[in-house]
Amino acid sequence: MSDTNYDPVIVGFLCQWCSYTGADLAGTSRMEYPANLRSVRVMCSGRVDPTFVIEALAGGADGVLIAGCHPGDCHYSEGNYRAMRRFPLLKSLLDQFGIENERVRLEWISASEGERFAEVVTEMTAELKELGPLNLKGKLTSTGKAPAA
Amino acid sequence: MKMAKPKVAFYWCASCGGCEEAVVDLNEDILGVVEAVDISLWPVALDYKKMHVEQWQPGEVTVVFINGAVRTDEQLEWVRLLREKCPLVVAFGSCAHLGGIPGLSNSTTRQETIDRKYHQSPTVDNPQAIVPHEKHIQNGYELELPAFHEAVKKLDDVIEVDYYLPGCPPTPELIAGAVTAILEGKLPEKGSVLAPDKSLCDQCPRKDSKPEKIEISEFRRLATSSADPEECFLAGGFVCMGPSTRTGCGELCIRGNMPCRGCFGPTSQTRDMGAKFLGAIGSLLAASEQEQCDRIASTLADPMGTFYRFSLPASILKQRMS
Numbered sequence: 001m002s003d004t005n006y007d008p009v010i011v012g013f014l015c016q017w018c019s020y021t022g023a024d025l026a027g028t029s030r031m032e033y034p035a036n037l038r039s040v041r042v043m044c045s046g047r048v049d050p051t052f053v054i055e056a057l058a059g060g061a062d063g064v065l066i067a068g069c070h071p072g073d074c075h076y077s078e079g080n081y082r083a084m085r086r087f088p089l090l091k092s093l094l095d096q097f098g099i100e101n102e103r104v105r106l107e108w109i110s111a112s113e114g115e116r117f118a119e120v121v122t123e124m125t126a127e128l129k130e131l132g133p134l135n136l137k138g139k140l141t142s143t144g145k146a147p148a149a
Numbered sequence: 150m151k152m153a154k155p156k157v158a159f160y161w162c163a164s165c166g167g168c169e170e171a172v173v174d175l176n177e178d179i180l181g182v183v184e185a186v187d188i189s190l191w192p193v194a195l196d197y198k199k200m201h202v203e204q205w206q207p208g209e210v211t212v213v214f215i216n217g218a219v220r221t222d223e224q225l226e227w228v229r230l231l232r233e234k235c236p237l238v239v240a241f242g243s244c245a246h247l248g249g250i251p252g253l254s255n256s257t258t259r260q261e262t263i264d265r266k267y268h269q270s271p272t273v274d275n276p277q278a279i280v281p282h283e284k285h286i287q288n289g290y291e292l293e294l295p296a297f298h299e300a301v302k303k304l305d306d307v308i309e310v311d312y313y314l315p316g317c318p319p320t321p322e323l324i325a326g327a328v329t330a331i332l333e334g335k336l337p338e339k340g341s342v343l344a345p346d347k348s349l350c351d352q353c354p355r356k357d358s359k360p361e362k363i364e365i366s367e368f369r370r371l372a373t374s375s376a377d378p379e380e381c382f383l384a385g386g387f388v389c390m391g392p393s394t395r396t397g398c399g400e401l402c403i404r405g406n407m408p409c410r411g412c413f414g415p416t417s418q419t420r421d422m423g424a425k426f427l428g429a430i431g432s433l434l435a436a437s438e439q440e441q442c443d444r445i446a447s448t449l450a451d452p453m454g455t456f457y458r459f460s461l462p463a464s465i466l467k468q469r470m471s
Contacts, residue, residue: 085434097470
């Protein structure tokens with residue numbers, strides 16, 4: 001990428017029962033992982049309205065992570081299945097908008113998987129560095145000007 | 150002395166003419182409208198020149214109903230002029246309200262649109278690869294075309310809009326209601342959509358057939374499958390935008406055995422119609438493993454064009470990124 005100062009911003013929607021606790025474990029275990037994730041605690045991965053993901057990307061995020069309990073382990077029985085079912089349609093939609101699928105990720109991270117959490121954030125940060133900035137915020141404010149013919 | 154009749158205007162931008170048709174569809178009621186108001190501008194039916202509009206005194210024409218989306222300099226110039234002259238601007242129909250069908254052009258970039266239209270489409274025969282230019286010299290005369298913008302915009306992206314009449318096209322009942330409200334000075338809060346703020350499902354004639362739990366194991370299309378004339382479309386696997394669409398249309402499509410396509414736009418509770426609908430329909434897939442979910446989702450050919458059929462320019466992302 002030409003932009004050498006680029007440091008990806010990831011917005012992470014973490015379910016409070018599993019993944020947020022997993023993130024906490026990564027922290028209390030003093031695991032090291034890149035500081036590129038801004039976490040948003042949600043009650044359930046099923047609560048993550050696709051609008052949130054789009055809003056995060058439009059607001060300047062380079063990638064979005066949705067993380068919840070493993071299938072079968074949802075605190076609300078099937079909220080994470082809802083997240084799973086929506087995800088392929090969300091990816092197709094973003095693809096049609098010209099946003100690479102690698103920018104959104106759905107992961108199951110339990111409360112005991114601090115290591116997995118650190119691994120996911122590390123991987124995703126590396127992938128986003130490779131992809132380069134999304135910069136939707138800049139693009140969305142500059143559209144509509146008539147270019148010279 | 151008889152009071153002067155209030156003057157109204159109609160104007161069109163990127164539209165199909167269906168909204169003009171909707172005004173004619175008032176049938177005999179249009180006589181009542183003509184009785185009550187003078188029509189000062191209506192490109193589809195009356196001769197006019199831009200200079201006539203430029204000569205209007207501000208406020209002389211009470212209200213302008215503008216249909217169509219905005220993509221060219223000409224449209225932009227006209228709507229700005231009309232905004233300057235008229236105290237009341239009503240975005241008339243889906244295109245002015247949300248971008249509408251012309252807004253689907255935002256599913257490609259400007260360049261892709263031009264390439265398709267002038268070079269790639271199978272019905273195009275353009276061996277010299279001629280494309281329109283804003284300026285062209287012909288026999289010593291300089292000819293001009295209005296600039297074609299990067300993206301299709303809804304009306305309130307370019308001028309302030311006072312009210313919205315939704316629909317493709319708005320129904321005669323809603324139009325008559327809006328005209329009456331204006332004439333009687335009984336308009337709601339500025340910025341309102343002049344239709345009920347409830348979802349179509351709420352009024353759907355088939356709502357009793359909606360099962361407790363809907364499960365979709367394959368998306369079906371009317372082009373290749375036939376729909377039960379009484380069953381909830383979603384239960385049958387057809388994409389019906391009812392849950393995320395504002396009602397007030399009289400559920401005409403449903404009564405014609407056609408799933409809702411979302412022309413009335415969302416209710417006031419929704420920020421992004423397509424994303425909201427994706428959240429709703431996505432969770433109905435009959436699957437509990439990722440591969441199954443992927444397979445069912447792949448049977449829906451065009452999520453963007455389906456979920457934002459009438460509202461792409463009103464979405465958060467607005468257009469395919471170049």
